[in-house]
Amino acid sequence: MKRFGWIAAALVFPAAVMAGGGHGMPLDKAGIDISDTASLQRGAQLFVDNCLSCHSAKYMRYNRIGQDLGWTDEEVKQRLIKGEAKVGETMVSAMPADYAKTAFNGAVPPDLSLTARSRGADWLYTYLRSFYVDPARPTGANNLLFKDVGMPNVFWREQGVVMPVTHEVAHEGGAKEIVVDALRLEQPGTLKPEEFDAMIRDLVGFMVYMGEPAQLKRLGLGPWVLGFLVLFFVIAYLLKKEYWRDVK
Template sequence: MKKWILVLFAMLPSLAMAAGANVPLDKANNDLSDQASLQNGAKLFMNYCFACHSTQYQRYERVATDIGIPLDLMQENLIFDSNAKIGDLMENAIPDAMAAKWFGAPPPDLTLVARVRGADWLYTYLRSFYADPSRPFGVNNVVFPSVGMPHVLEELQGIPTPVYETQTTENGDVQVVVGIETNGTGELNAEEYDSAVRDLVNFLEYSGDPVKLERHTLGWWVMGFLVIFTIVVVLLKKEYWRDVH
């Protein structure tokens, strides 16, 4: 009984997160073997996210090596701190005190965000911002209501506006956001923007588990070894018991 209680408590955080996701999530359909996608995701992250969010459990050199970026290109194009070296951790320069003053709380480190939230949640979240003049940064989010973050990808997407639908509740009719439309001023069209967000999420999923592909490959080798080992053991057993009988 105690064992099951411990298992239940271990599952509570994930259950709570799943219960809070009232919005259907779109499938990210990431491909961690697609290095072009990972490279573009790294570029997008460094240009649009890294000013506020660090990935302090990664190193520039490891990222460049893993996703196929030459070290000199990484140093020249994706390391914006002139004092940072290729072997340094990927920490941004924003002071926590100033970040808390500007945003209400220091922006979280994103190294493990894909493992905590899930790739589908991130993919849907980044495509669910909409203009809301009542919010401090002028935007809200369908997946994360009252979000305290600006829409940093707005220049790529354009200005997103909400599509409302009237729904009847116990408290009467309410206007609910059921979709997002853009005004066409972004650098990318809708399909290109979705692809860019997928690349960014792909990079964040890699960040949370850099050895995932290696682990899966190793798992197949282990399974193959166990199958062969089992066959050998069965044959040895038959050979041994044949003499006994």
Template sequence: MKFLRTLAVAAFAAPLVALASGPELHLDKAPVSFENKSLQNGAKLFVNYCLSCHGASYLRYNRLRDIGLTEDQIRDNLMFTAEKVGEPMKVAIQRDEAKQWFGVAPPDLTVIARARASEFGSGADWLYTYLRSFYRDDKRPTGWNNTVFENVGMPHVLWELQGQQVAHFAEQDDGHGNKTKHFEGFEVVKPGSLNKEQYDQNVADLVSFIVWMGEPAQQTRKQIGLVVIGVLLLLAALTYLLKKAYWKDVH
């Protein structure tokens, strides 16, 4: 897992250095939800739009039962690159071919949210903002760029849902005689199949699923933690009452 996390971060090392030296990055708050309905929609989006290039090889298909899906539902609707539900969610594309096409092999996304969190404080916020910040750029090989990840090699795979937008920038003086590019906003030039609210909700579901993939047992862990804390508090109260009863005749 440590190697995978390092690989995910290293795949985009150069743009991250550029971001670190540029203006502070604004990230929108991701409305992450671990409700089964949200996670199931996120799983559907992940399989249909992400799994063709990005794997999640540290998660097995049968783990999707934790979000309320049966093995038949998993097999019939989500398994396009495997035959058995016990197999990991591996990608079909070859790494050397992907590197030739995109300039870098797409990273595995099992723990990408946790990897981004180490760089930006919130991996969910980074992913949520990133997936909503693609814009048309004819200077890029794919025809797409991103305000969060400048000169990104990944095309906008969700463009049919979001539509096409262009980014408007203005030059500003940084106070030292240097001109810097300041982002002013997006303009939609071709609507997608979803309106803005619908697209944002679908991205939120996708991000929720990606966050869940990084630690599927996190909700169970938190629930167990609350139970343990409750038991410890109860034991502390009983211990205090026992102490009072034991020492009441001593004084």
């Protein structure tokens, strides 16, 4: 019987089951709103300015972003395209693949088109705000959610210098382990903490949109579908009254 409980839980809470693997660390709520076009526009800009140098988003075309977020092809060219790419092309990183393989000690920057779907918005939001200073790492940074991550902390200027709060655990046999309990903002960045969170929220919102661009159309369709249902209910009710009037 117990097993059925687990299966039922997995069906009802698939996200909770899949989200495991983050050291059991609780995730912060991203609180994104993908109907907020201005936020998605800011997110798209942040993405091309800060992430596309290493990561690709090869399922996303530049002009599709323009169509969905209200930019002309000319605006898309000016805002989003750094190199020679045409507006009809997909977002491919400028970094050569063989260089990427060696640059980060074997950790290859994955394509980010669908990462919001595989990881979830809350995971991304927490991950991008969980980098801290760790001189033992080749990049000088570590991440509380993604231990020994190969990615450098791209937003350290904006977020500020974040240090780990640690304690030492002595294992039997004399081995010692440093455990990170929390993160502490040692030196403020160019943004206030709430401004930094808002910036990451914009970026994650864009990544969620990118994971399934059609969801914007669906959102726009929602009110029409509901309106139709309401109208249909009224008509059905009036019809029912009409039919049953003579029966009573």
